[in-house]
Amino acid sequence: MTFRFLKFVLVAFLVRLVRLGLSLSIVYAQTDSSFETTLETTYVVSDSGTTQVTHSFSVKNLQPTTYLKEYTLSTNFPQLQNVTASSNNQDITATVAHSQAKSVVGISFPDQVVGQGKVRQFKVQYEIPNMVTVAGQVLEAQIPPLTSPNPYKSHTVILKTPLRFGRAVRVKPEPASINLENQQLVTTFNETNPQTISAFFGDTQIYSMTLRYNLENNTSSPNLAQIALPPDTSFQRVSYYSLDPPTTDIKRDEDGNWLATYQLAPNTAQTVHLQADIQVTLDPNSLVPMIEPTSSLTAEKKYWETSNSAIQKVIQNKQSVGDLYQFVLQTLSYSYDKVKQNVITNRLGAVGALANPNQAVCQEFTDLFITLTRAKGIPARRLTGYAYTQNSALRPLSLEADVLHAWPEYFDSENKLWRPVDPTWESTTGGVDYFTQFDLNHVVFAINGKSSTTPYPAGSYKGTDLNTKDVEVTFATSFPKLKPDLSITTKPVKTFGLSIPGKNSLMIINTTGQAWYDLTLTFKSADSNLTLGQTQVFLPVILPFQLIELPFDTMSTNWQASQVAVSYNFSVKDSQDSHEGSISVQSGPPIVKYLTEQNLSIGLVIGGAVGIFGTGSLLVFRPRRKRSLRR
Incomplete structure (x- = not known):
């Protein structure tokens, strides 16, 4: 009896076991609610910028009969190297598929982890050569979120960077902790919502830059040529070492x-060389005054068709600049093929970009954003200019010439600040934030606001040879600390070739390669008989090597013309x-202050008329006098 009962129990158990085995579910990816996944991702950055990435997964079964057979990990990095995977300290096979801006890692598990509450732990490791930008004394990390279809129960991100770079001066989101560990700075984030770090x-x-401008005058007459030199901006300060050939006509x-102006003789060519250091900062430079926007910066221009019905339709339900920016990101796709085929010279403009959203490069991203913001009445x-990139797939450059870049900026009226943004790079990097946090990789060569096309940036002045390399860039370790140095002289004012005592021009030349702002010049003389036409001059700015010419009258109360000394500070x-x-x-005499060129011209005209009248009178009176003598 006991034997039969045991036999019955054994048979029943085997049947149940078979049924259980037949009812097991196999899941091939993280798309099933049958699992609960926690993830810890560690990014270890080397001095050179190569990053070792380790994803440590813990996948918990929530169903008794479902287990994980395969797993797929999708990343926003196009170049993964040395990809490996392991489970239970055993190496397992990992396959990798690359696309233009993404990589997908697939792994298969050789064993089964079955049972409710059971946990499978595994790791995926790889190297990324250019997730982090190490340039000069700066390290920039932009970590886009993983593209998981289901949210993780928790995701901890650990960023380990060389200690020599110090703490992050700007970080988003707020880190959970910052610690030191083996000559590394360990910054930890608890990611609740997928977002770029x-x-x-x-x-x-x-x-440090060397720029060349190739100028040509192919006409039979003298001509003026104007070039755009890299300027100071709210986030950029420039220092010129040399401008060859020199010019003081800079405005x-x-x-x-x-803008620097050169005179070109007929049928001649000239190359202008500029050597400069350019300092780019994350925070606005208080030394550089902000230029207030004018009405022209909301006006319609070529490529910025603000009144177009398609543009007006887009902005109807957009409330903020951020909404407009997100629309650009969601609408346009970067065309790598267009760059490869070298057809980027065909600038589509905003309306053209809307009609051809898959044919966009940086110009179209920029034009569409500017047009939408201007259509909302926001200056843009x-x-x-130049944009430093180590990865042309993640951060492409698509202007012609020396492979330059274009990006927009808009005026933040609340904070009274021009804010640069880069929708192109945010799109191509898979979501790296270039709207609320800009970087140190963009150098402005030219600003197009009043015009949508000019002035042209350095690298665009090619002449007949289109293959010249006219933008050379390296990193520098320090920015020149200069003191203002002005050459101040005077020269007599000549009217119709004549020098007038007391009428002078004040010649102010900035002999340094940096611009100086809000200059106040004060003049005085120890000669009590001397009166100065102006004792104080205020200059909003004087540019590198610029000449500013101002009227400067000096009048003597004793009516004597003489050389006198005037001191200034x-x-x-x-x-x-x-x-x-x-x-x-x-x-000169006190009357000098009334002698303007216009007054002198009027005086000469009147004097000439009086002379002519006097001469005519003599001619008339003389015959009359002769007749009277005959009487």
């Missing part, structure tokens, strides 16, 4: 461009230093 170690980047336009401009914004000197000028 941005961390900047170092708040300043310094570039700033209403967008803040620095186009910036063109000047100071610049946010500087306690005062600079002194003296100039020698020729004085």
Whole structure:
């Protein structure tokens, strides 16, 4: 009886076991609610910038009859190297598929972990050569979120960076902790919502640049050629070492461009060389005053068709600049084929970009954003220049010439600041935030606001040879600390070739390669008989090597013309230093202050008329006198 009962129990158990085996479910990816996944991702950055990534997964079964057979991990990195996988300390096979901007890792598990509450633990490891940018003294980490269809129960991200870069000066989101470990800084994030992690170690980047401008005059008449030199901006400070050939005809336009003018003889060519250091900062530079926007920066221009019905339709339900930015990201796709085929010269403009959303490069991303913001009444401009990138797939450059880049900026009226953004790179990096946090990799060569096309940036002045390399960039370790140095002289004013005593021009030349802002010049003389037409001059800015010419009258109360000494001192914004000197000028009678060129011209006309009238009178009176003598 007992034997039969045991036999019955054994048979029943075997049947139940078979049924259980036949009812097991196999899941091939993390798309099933039958699991609960926790993840710890560690990024270990080397001094050179190569990053070792380790994903440590714990997948818990929530069903008694379901187990994980395969797993797929999708990343926003196009180049994964040395990919390995392991489970229970045993190596397992990993397959990798690459696309233009992503990589997918697939792994298969040789064993089964079955049972409710059972946990499978496994790791995926690989190297990324360019997730982190190490340039000069700056380390920049931009970690896009993993593209998981189901949220993780928890995801801890650990970023380990070399200690020599110090703490992150700007990081988003807020880290859970920051610790030191074996000459590494360990920054830990508890990721509740998938988002890009941005961390900047170092708040300043310094570039050393050599720029060449190839100018040609193919006409039979003298011509003027104008070039755009890299300017100061709210986030950029420049220092010129040399401008060859030199020119003092340098002016700033209403967008803040620095425009140098050269005279070209007929049928000649000339190459202008500029050597400069450029300092880029994360925070606005208080030394550089912000240029207030004008009405022209919301106006419709070529490529920025603000009144177009398609543009007006888009902005109807968009409330903020952020909404417009997200629309650009969601609408346009970067065309790598367009760059490969070298057809990027065909600039589509905003309306063309909407009609051809898969044919966009940086120009179209920029034009569409500018047009939408202007259509909402928000000032916006186009910036063109150099952008440092170690990965042309993640951060492509698509302007012609020396492979430059374009990105927009808009005016933040609340904070009174021009804010640069880069929808192109946010799109190509899979979500790295270039809207709320900018980087140190963008250098402005030219600003297009009043015009949508000009001035052109350095690297665009090619002449007949289109293959010249006209933008050369390296990293520098320090930015020149200069003091203001002005050459101040005078020269007599000549009207119709004649020098007028007491009428002078004040010649102010900035002999340094940096711009100086809010200059105040004060003049005085120890001669009690001398009266100065102006005792104080205020200059909002004087650009590198620029000549500024101002009227400067010197009048003597004793009506004697003589050479007199005038002393001066000047100071610049946010500087306690005062600079002194003296100039020698020729004085004139007090009437000098009324002798303007217009008055002199009128006087000469009147004098000429009087002379003609007098001559005519003599001719008339003389015959009359002769007749009277005959009587």
